[in-house]
């Protein structure tokens with residue numbers, strides 16, 4: 001049976017809150033299907049639920065320094081409030097920043113708002129995301145990832161360029177958002193003390209813990225935008241599903257066979273591998289369906305796709321063709337994908353988990369929170385009534401946790417700590433966190449950074465070292481930053497820059513399972529017995545040698561667009577190196593130096609082969625295994641460093657490099673002396 005959705009979990013209203021009761025699903029307000037094709041954009045703006053509340057909303061926002069805005073998904077918060085403020089002259093002395101947890105949202109929202117303002121993107125309306133800045137001196141409305149605003153705060157802790165900061169999708173509680181909350185709050189207070197232009201802080205979401213947020217932001221009033229433009233029907237399965245991928249596949253084809261061809265489908269899944277696998281299966285099945293079913297285009301969407309490929313989901317499907325988007329949670333908040341009528345929610349997500357005792361951070365598949373489930377449903381019903389199929393029972397939904405546990409309480413804090421120290425906030429435990437990380441997690445992060453040489457203790461105080469300061473200049477995990485910084489000692493900075501850039505992009509290889517034999521044959525000439533890093537480097541070198549030739553990429557199963565992105569990332573990292581006066585040189589064919597350097601920077605993520613053929617992570621003493629995708633899967637070397645751990649049926653190391661025990665000992669003699677019994681060869 002279909003269920004009308006409850007309002008999202010922000011149902012508890014605080015005394016003294018301001019309500020803007022919007023008309024619910026007023027029939028005349030429905031946009032025509034694919035409304036943005038036929039309805040002029042300024043009419044569309046006026047049809048949004050938020051428009052009715054505009055004058056009162058502006059009155060409130062004009063007088064308040066802090067406000068919390070709660071409105072249902074699709075009510076128009078993100079696209080309209082920045083424009084309303086700008087049009088009303090609020091915060092005109094500086095910029096209005098709108099932060100998003102994800103880059104795809106920041107980019108697409110900036111595009112939409114620029115279109116609504118009839119201006120070229122990068123002029124009045126722009127965006128800044130990692131490795132990309134599309135703004136100009138004219139920019140007043142700046143969409144950005146929360147991580148980017150945080151980086152700006154390192155150079156300008158008072159955020160003086162900004163008069164308004166809108167922290168959007170605050171319920172997501174990414175590490176960056178949580179740190180940003182504290183940074184923005186401190187900037188606001190300091191500016192008041194110094195008599196500078198005040199900073200207005202607006203926190204927005206459809207699904208957040210209002211009390212917690214209001215309390216944290218100086219007991220700020222809550223402005224509720226009630227009502228939604230288009231209804232969304234929710235369906236649950238009758239029985240729990242043991243195989244959510246199979247259930248998703250069946251649902252896609254059921255809809256495909258029954259629903260009008262112009263209704264597109266968005267499926268929420270957990271990660272790249274399962275998305276690519278399901279995409280192939282869908283394409284194969286679609287080929288064999290009767291003509292009456294009509295064609296289908298299947299488009300993947302996950303974080304490691306290059307931006308241009310991510311933005312493909314926003315393009316309309318070819319006429320008469322159904323668009324099926326298979327996405328991770330990067331499409332969960334903020335985005336509007338034109339044409340989406342159906343959302344299929346598997347109820348699963350891949351998220352980080354950190355065990356401070358073992359020091360292990362792993363990625364693992366787990367159930368979503370209710371807040372996430374509502375956000376996912378909210379991706380339907382943006383241009384017209386929508387439908388969300390939850391591939392779990394209503395009872396399972398009831399048992400979900402209400403809000404996602406803040407990332408700060410479940411991830412390795414080393415990177416955040418480094419940024420906080422660079423921001424001049426030494427006492428991290430006393431930093432004004434909305435939800436404090438556990439003392440063990442902080443201790444573990446301090447230890448991690450000390451080991452990397454980023455922190456030192458002096459007179460009982462923990463201080464940032466010169467190396468730590470340099471590490472904070474890179475938008476990278478501390479161990480990668482360290483690897484780059486030590487690379488001149490091994491005369492291989494060019495190679496390390498290439499490797500780190502390749503790892504930042506993640507998927508330069510294309511592995512269609514149906515052509516497994518061909519892929520293996522093509523890869524053979526690049527495969528290095530020294531591991532995945534060296535193999536990737538060989539491929540990158542070959543790619544550059546042929547000038548990025550597309551035909552070569554096709555023949556060698558290399559993703560040419562991602563390779564293009566690697567080049568961009570590398571150029572930006574190189575720029576940072578030049579600013580730091582780092583010597584850039586190549587070691588040529590001597591791969592020993594490169595691996596030695598990797599061991600030096602990544603020794604915290606090292607593992608040792610055990611007599612029974614298994615591996616032990618040296619830091620945590622936890623059993624780990626080599627992921628089957630690694631070129632070292634069969635080889636089983638004695639010592640490796642790895643990039644990440646993936647928890648599925650076992651804890652797998654991904655992207656490995658063969659190293660010598662001596663190098664690990666040299667990198668951190670005391671640490672390894674304490675932790676294990678490596679003996680020098």
Ligand SMILES: Nc1ncnc2c1ncn2[C@@H]1O[C@H](COP(=O)(O)OP(=O)(O)OP(=O)(O)O)[C@@H](O)[C@H]1O
Nearest residue numbers: 036073074075076077078079080112206334336382
């Ligand atoms: N790129 C786009 N193309 C077409 N319509 C869009 C686009 N972006 C926004 N819209 C329209 O504007 C509406 C409001 O979008 P907006 O992102 O401002 O809502 P919101 O209240 O912030 O929702 P959410 O909490 O889900 O982010 C959408 O429902 C859709 O109708």
